[in-house]
Amino acid sequence: MRWSPDFRRPVALVVAGTLFSALPGTASAEEAHPPGAAGQGLLAATGIVHGTAQGALVLLAGLAAFAAVVWLPVSRSSGTRPDAGRYFTRGMWALFGVLLFAGLADLSLYAVRVSGEPFGFALFREALFETRSGLLWLVRIGLGFAVAVVISRAAREGRPAYWWTATGLGLVLLATLTLQSHAAAVGGALPLLSNWLHVVAAAFWMGGLVGFPLLLLGPLRKASDGGRTLLRRMAVRRFSVVATVAVMVIVVTGIHATLLNVPNAAALVGTSYGRALIMKLGLFVLLLAAGGINFVDRGRGLFGRMVGAELVLAVGIFLAAGFLTSLPPAGAP
């Protein structure tokens, strides 16, 4: 499969959108950053790094779920049992690497933003071991490492129990995002459960956007033409059911989070938080359209290219979510 240059437009969209959501809003009073270029630079860096770390975490949990819920049943019922374990393992460790480095950068930026002091090792150590954010990152790195180790074992031994254990650990890993979200600041069971379901549904959908390229590069490339078409069609059919349910959960919990954090239309268009959400919704609509083409196409012709375009749009959504969760909510005083 050859990656075509058709990505320029989505890439340009993502970059423009990310910069747009970093622009200062009329209600910039909500952003407790020092005024001027340095403050805006720190805000933009925080949003991008936070979004990258969240994206790596959601994709890592999502890939484990994709392997257990979609690929394992398909490869077993195909009778040929093509092995994707090695490719999922490599994908897992690559995502863990991104999570580790983006997490360290995220915590460093957090330490500088909150203390107002220049970065230094003592400041970083204090943030890591003496703040809630630091302890949450330690738990995240530990859980992320455990998911990657269990997936490596699952790939070696092929036992379904390992794939499901990795999926279960992934769901716990996602809860560490919820514990640091605006929903945690609001408190109460419903906002927390809704936020967790939001990122779980995002993981189940986005996991396919990493899982399919790994399959296309791995076992599907090695299969015979007939075998490849059959496996791809079976995987797309099964994934479409998972993705459809995930999209419904994402929309319901997304609307709930919007109602919790955006008090009115003026706050939606007049704050950086609101504009980051508008950007995210725009990319979401494009992602739905691309997913719809794949669904109708049932894994034929455009499949490889569309999965690539979806992946670029998903990166944009994670960056927008990174701004959403590193900015105060739109209604904050």
Ligand code: HEM
């Ligand atoms: C592919 C689609 C989507 C993905 C991958 C996604 C992913 C995420 C992630 C990772 C977060 C951060 C969770 C946290 O740390 O609190 C988030 C938060 C949020 N999402 Fe989504 N989301 C998607 C679609 C939507 C949609 C369609 C809506 C609105 C209808 C939405 C509204 C929100 C809001 C308002 C927040 C911020 C919550 C807060 O401020 O704590 N998302 N999303």
